[in-house]
Amino acid sequence: MAKIAISGMGIVSSIGMNVEENFNSLVQKRHGISRLEHIESKLNNSIFVGEIKLSNKELEAQLGLDQAHNFSRTAMLGAIAAQQALKSAELTTEGDQLLGFVNSTSVGGMDMTERFFYEFLISDEYQRFIELQNTGVNSKNISDFLGICGISTTISTACSSAANAIILGARLIDSGRLERVLVGGTDALCKFTINGFNTLMILSDDLNAPFDNNRKGLNLGEGAAYLVLESEKSLQNRGKQAIAYLSGYANTNDAFHQTASSEAGDGAYLAMQKALKKAELTPTQIDYVNVHGTATPNNDLSEGRALIRIFGDCVPDFSSTKAFTGHTLAAAASIEAVFSILALQNQVIFPNLNFREKMIEFDLVPVTATQDAKLYHVLSNSFGFGGNCSSLIFSKHGE
Amino acid sequence: MKGKCYINGIGCVSPQKTHDGSFLEEVIDFRNASVYEVSKPDYQKYISPVSVRRMSSAVKNSIVASSMALDEAGVDDLDAIITGTGFGCIQDSEKFLKGLIDHDEDFLTPTPFIQSTHNTVAGQIALLRKCRAYNFTYVNGANSFPSALLDALLQITSMEANTILIGGVDEMAPHTRALFQTLGQFKKNDTEFDYLDNKTEGCTSSEGSAFFVLSNEHMEETYAEVVDVFFLNNLVSQDVKTFTIEFLTRNNLSPNEVDCVLLGKNGDLTFDVVYDDFSSLFPSSNQLVFKHLFGEMLTAPAIALWLSCKIFKTQSIPKSLALDVPRSSVNYILIYNQYRNSDHSLMLLKNV
Numbered sequence: 001m002a003k004i005a006i007s008g009m010g011i012v013s014s015i016g017m018n019v020e021e022n023f024n025s026l027v028q029k030r031h032g033i034s035r036l037e038h039i040e041s042k043l044n045n046s047i048f049v050g051e052i053k054l055s056n057k058e059l060e061a062q063l064g065l066d067q068a069h070n071f072s073r074t075a076m077l078g079a080i081a082a083q084q085a086l087k088s089a090e091l092t093t094e095g096d097q098l099l100g101f102v103n104s105t106s107v108g109g110m111d112m113t114e115r116f117f118y119e120f121l122i123s124d125e126y127q128r129f130i131e132l133q134n135t136g137v138n139s140k141n142i143s144d145f146l147g148i149c150g151i152s153t154t155i156s157t158a159c160s161s162a163a164n165a166i167i168l169g170a171r172l173i174d175s176g177r178l179e180r181v182l183v184g185g186t187d188a189l190c191k192f193t194i195n196g197f198n199t200l201m202i203l204s205d206d207l208n209a210p211f212d213n214n215r216k217g218l219n220l221g222e223g224a225a226y227l228v229l230e231s232e233k234s235l236q237n238r239g240k241q242a243i244a245y246l247s248g249y250a251n252t253n254d255a256f257h258q259t260a261s262s263e264a265g266d267g268a269y270l271a272m273q274k275a276l277k278k279a280e281l282t283p284t285q286i287d288y289v290n291v292h293g294t295a296t297p298n299n300d301l302s303e304g305r306a307l308i309r310i311f312g313d314c315v316p317d318f319s320s321t322k323a324f325t326g327h328t329l330a331a332a333a334s335i336e337a338v339f340s341i342l343a344l345q346n347q348v349i350f351p352n353l354n355f356r357e358k359m360i361e362f363d364l365v366p367v368t369a370t371q372d373a374k375l376y377h378v379l380s381n382s383f384g385f386g387g388n389c390s391s392l393i394f395s396k397h398g399e
Numbered sequence: 400m401k402g403k404c405y406i407n408g409i410g411c412v413s414p415q416k417t418h419d420g421s422f423l424e425e426v427i428d429f430r431n432a433s434v435y436e437v438s439k440p441d442y443q444k445y446i447s448p449v450s451v452r453r454m455s456s457a458v459k460n461s462i463v464a465s466s467m468a469l470d471e472a473g474v475d476d477l478d479a480i481i482t483g484t485g486f487g488c489i490q491d492s493e494k495f496l497k498g499l500i501d502h503d504e505d506f507l508t509p510t511p512f513i514q515s516t517h518n519t520v521a522g523q524i525a526l527l528r529k530c531r532a533y534n535f536t537y538v539n540g541a542n543s544f545p546s547a548l549l550d551a552l553l554q555i556t557s558m559e560a561n562t563i564l565i566g567g568v569d570e571m572a573p574h575t576r577a578l579f580q581t582l583g584q585f586k587k588n589d590t591e592f593d594y595l596d597n598k599t600e601g602c603t604s605s606e607g608s609a610f611f612v613l614s615n616e617h618m619e620e621t622y623a624e625v626v627d628v629f630f631l632n633n634l635v636s637q638d639v640k641t642f643t644i645e646f647l648t649r650n651n652l653s654p655n656e657v658d659c660v661l662l663g664k665n666g667d668l669t670f671d672v673v674y675d676d677f678s679s680l681f682p683s684s685n686q687l688v689f690k691h692l693f694g695e696m697l698t699a700p701a702i703a704l705w706l707s708c709k710i711f712k713t714q715s716i717p718k719s720l721a722l723d724v725p726r727s728s729v730n731y732i733l734i735y736n737q738y739r740n741s742d743h744s745l746m747l748l749k750n751v
Contacts, residue, residue, distance in 0.1 A: 042504040106516065108538075110496075117500055120578050130578045134485060134697065135517070136540030140632050140741065152632045153546040154539040156487065156517035164535055168550060175553045192492075195499050196512035253480075253525040253534040259513050270531055385513065386522025388534055 003395065004170045005242035007180075007230040008089025010081040011338045013223035013325045014050035018084055023342050026350040027370045031324045033207050033219050041191055047203050049189055050221025050326025052077065063145070070128040072109040073222075075138045077331075078186030079145050081224035085182060086146060089228035090240065093147040098234075100150035100178040101143045102169045104161035104185035106330040108135035111190040142186075150178055156330065158384030159292075160251070161185050162225070163333035163392055167249045169229045179234040184226030184334035193329065194220060200259065202296045208327075209354035210293035210320035211300050211366050218294045221326025225334035227341075244341045247377070247395040248279025254387035260298050265306025267389035268292075268381065272310045275391035281377060283311050286393070288349050288373065290336050290380040291366075293320025294327050303381065304364050316379075319367045323353035333382035333390065340378040340394045349373050404555040404625040405751065408474070408612035410467025411705040412440055412460040413693055414605055418467070422709045423717040426692060433588040434576065435605035435694030453510075455490040457570040460608035461520045462527065465566055471620060472612035478560035479533035480521050481550050483543030483567045485697020486575070487517035493572040520568050520608075533560075541663075541742035542630040543567065544701040548746065549628045555615050566610035567701025576604055584739070586666075594666045594691035595722070602665035605694025609701035611708075622708035623732075623748045626650055630744035639676045639743065643735070646745050658729045659685040659710065661703050661720075663736030665695040670739050677735050685729075686722040700744055703734045711750045 011018065014032025015025035025032065036049045038056075054062075059076040060069065071079070082101075086093065093099055109132020116126045131137050139154040151172065155164045162185030169183035187193075197203050197220060204217035235242060252274065254267025261268070276283060292303055307315050321339050328335055343349060352366035380392045411417040415427055418440035429435050437460060442451045445463045454462075461482070469475070495511035516522075518536035525534050533554075537546035544567035554560040579585040586592065586601040613625065627650050634642050647654060660681050662674045678686055693702050710716055710732065716725035734746040 110492075114496060114500070117496060117574070121581060127582055130582045131584065133489070133575060133578070134540050135487065135538040136485070136542065136697075136742070139539060143632055149631070149633070149635055151549075151630065152539070153537055153542060153630075155535060156538040157521075157534070157536050158516050158518055168535075171550070171553050175557065177549075177553070191499060191504070192496060192512075195504055195507055196495065196509070196515070199507045199509035199512055251533045251535065253522070253531050255525045255529045255531050258519070258522060258526065267531060384518075385516045386518040386534070386536075387525055388518060388522065 003245040003247045004173050005230045005232060005235050006227050006244045006246060006341060007235060007240055007242055008085045008228035009338050009341060010084025010088060011225040011335060012052060012077050012081045013335055014052055014221055015324050026324060027348060029351055029353060031353055033326055039189060039191060041194060043194055043198060046205055048207060048219045050219055051189060052222055070132065071141050072132050072138055073111045073188035074105055074107050074186050075141045077188055077222065077224040078142045082142055082146060082182055082226045085226040085228050091180060091228065097150045098179040099148060100172060100181045101148045101152040102165040102181060102183045103139040103142060104155040104165040104330045105135060105138060105187055106156055106158055106161060107187045107190055107193060108138050109133055110192045111188050114191050157388045158386055159329050159332055160382040160384040160388040160390040161330035163382040163390035164251055166227065166337060166392060167251055170246055170249060173229050173231050180228060180230045182226050182228055185330040186224030187222060187329040187331045189220060189222040204295065207354050208295035208323050210295040210322055210352055211359060211364060212355050213357040213359045215295045215297060215300060217296050219326040221328040223325060223328040223331050223335055225331060225338045227337055242397050244344050244397055245395045246392065248275040248393035250274030250278060251390045254389055256387055259385050261302035261383060263302065265302040267387055268303055268306035268383060269309045271389040271391040272379065275393050279393045284314065286316050286377050286379045287375045288343060288378045289316055289318035290340050290378060291318050291320045292381040292383045293322055295322060301361055304362050308362060315364060317349050317367050317373060319350055319352035321350055336380050337392060340380045343378055344375050344394060344396045347372060347375055402556050402558050402615040404552050405614050405617050406611050406622045406625060406708055407614045407618050407620050408468040408472025409622060409705055409708045410464035411609040412437055412464050413607035413702055414438055415692055418463060422713060423719055426719050431591050432603065435603060437606050455488055455514060455570060456606055457488055457520055457568050458523050461566055461568045464608040465524055465564060465610040468610040468612050469564065474562050474612055477530050477532050477562055477564050479554060479563040480524055480530060481535045481547040481563060481565045482521040483537040483547035483698055484517060485540055485543050485569050487538055488515050488519045489575050490570055490572045491515040493574055541697050541736060541738035542744055544698045545628050545630045545744040545746060551613050552625055552628060555613055558615065561615055563613045564610060565613060566608060567698030568608040569696035569698045570606045571604045592666060597666045597668050600668050602667045602695035605696045607696060607702060609705040617751060621751055623711045624751050626747040626749050628746045633741060634743055639673060640680055642743060643677060643680055643745065650747055654680045655683050657681060657684050657731045657733045658726055659687055659732045661687045661689065661707060661732060661734045663690060663699060664688045665690045673737055673740050685716065685726050687720045688722060689720055692719060697738065700734060700736045700746060703736065704746060707732045707734060707748050
């Protein structure tokens with residue numbers, strides 16, 4: 001395939017409300033994991049989360065939304081990050097039917113539904129939030145806010161969602177259906193997912209420690225991130241340069257279990273293999289892997305085995321940045337896409353925090369300090385419920 | 400290289416008896432119904448009795464519909480499974496959420512949470528078929544299914560994939576239905592209305608699954624060719640006529656070459672008028688409607704695609720669908736759907 005240019009990006013997470021803040025936190029090893037504050041839950045004191053310390057009111061103010069708005073927290077986080085991405089690409093949306101939007105979310109409007117589930121029926125005060133159960137409305141709120149008038153859609157494939165939004169965006173550019181497309185994902189913390197993951201017994205009661213032998217599970221997080229993908233032709237016409245390229249991608253299915261990953265990481269292995277093939281790269285050309293690395297016993301074992309199957313004895317430098325942000329579910333892949341691009345732009349590998357002891361099953365040690373490196377190609381993995389596995393390869397401008 | 404995209408197998412579970420392969424020879428009347436219930440297939444023909452009890456409607460109906468489509472096309476090896484759903488697995492979502500609220504975060508079990516994710520259906524089909532291929536789920540209101548179709552069309556015509564299973568699926572849950580009735584999006588229980596001469600607001604919620612096997616290979620089983628699909632959230636800078644004419648022009652067609660237009664009219668007084676503007680472009684085409692028989696679900700365009708396939712194959716239009724005298728030969732069908740003047744989609748199909 002022709003490489004797809006990336007011309008802009010935006011991000012909000014528990015380690016920063018824009019690209020620069022996120023980068024500074026990463027290189028200075030400042031994580032965003034804390035106790036849950038803006039939601040009242042029985043789990044407040046037993047779990048840690050990657051929470052953005054801004055209330056819904058503060059987010060509303062930042063976006064300038066009026067009182068009668070029906071944005072979920074998910075949509076507000078998304079709108080802030082998406083707006084940054086368009087701004088950094090120096091794009092305006094007005095009348096541009098060749099500028100589209102591929103959003104992704106797993107939470108959608110659940111944060112509002114769970115607050116007013118019964119109240120909706122007795123009081124009309126919050127009824128405008130009912131339709132957020134139609135997940136597409138959350139994306140529509142974002143695209144209307146930004147004035148996007150091209151093709152717009154939403155993907156929801158659990159924790160790989162944003163990677164798949166990036167993949168569809170690439171296909172829309174490749175096919176000539178769009179010239180410019182805003183792609184990524186957003187998810188807010190809510191009681192529904194917190195309790196859901198709690199019933200699966202994969203939430204850590206401590207800071208998450210990816211690829212550590214004594215890892216106890218994941219910390220949930222919230223955030224949003226978007227990239228602008230653009231055709232070469234469009235970039236040339238605008239006289240702009242790409243900040244990086246998407247050079248390969250693949251999505252596969254583990255076909256093993258609804259929530260658990262297979263022991264040998266079949267789906268993950270296939271996704272990485274197909275992405276490399278699409279990028280026409282050999283495994284030795286990958287300089288850094290931003291792993292999915294959720295810090296659950298199951299994921300890290302399965303993903304580690306898949307890495308060894310792909311790279312043999314020469315597994316490249318790798319780290320999971322989820323110890324910084326927590327697992328932001330549908331947004332994770334686009335948040336980590338931004339981190340991968342930052343790694344390429346700044347020729348630096350971000351540390352895998354909280355790692356102490358190598359897993360007994362294999363000889364894999366993540367990068368644990370901020371490390372300068374020659375980076376040309378970065379692989380980023382994201383896996384989700386339903387056996388969904390995605391791999392993306394980002395390449396340096398000029399490679 | 401640009402290949403063509405054919406529909407080689409179809410399967411549908413819906414409020415009408417579509418699951419036995421018949422084509423509205425017998426019609427179930429839902430007039431004044433407050434909900435359209437699915438005409439149940441023999442689930443145990445496809446799923447073990449234990450699983451049938453555990454599965455939500457969306458999963459069950461989709462396993463049946465996808466099995467029918469795959470059997471018809473005679474394929475096993477898929478390059479992708481792509482679904483679209485408006486509300487996703489709302490029954491399990493509601494079950495988990497009610498448990499959470501009613502018992503103040505205690506006594507929760509993981510099963511409804513696990514099954515609540517939007518991609519449960521696509522994941523379950525992959526699991527059952529041990530299919531490790533590309534697996535996507537679109538959740539974008541009434542454009543969920545057209546999104547799935549566009550993704551598949553791009554992969555097939557670019558020859559990136561040879562065979563793809565796509566489906567549109569929706570289910571409803573009691574509390575969510577009550578909420579949308581409160582909001583006025585769904586008609587209240589016991590509303591009396593005549594679908595085709597309607598005086599009330601809102602639509603009537605329905606459930607169903609329709610699946611299709613798409614391929615770049617023309618076979619004896621082929622129902623139709625998918626020529627193009629396009630969709631937008633809003634028609635801000637243009638009206639529905641411009642939207643439609645531009646789409647037809649891109650496909651080198653004029654309105655009088657379209658034999659049938661299949662309209663997504665859903666009995667909502669306020670929003671059905673949008674279809675009148677669209678229809679006025681096609682004075683010489685057959686005007687067809689289907690939601691009086693199937694109800695409204697966000698993935699209704701999948702039902703419309705199933706009906707179109709049947710029309711092509713039988714070269715006949717059931718009287719129950721036609722607003723005027725049905726034609727005998729059908730070469731092009733254009734499906735237009737919108738929901739509350741949002742999520743506008745066009746799907747163009749050709750007889751082969």
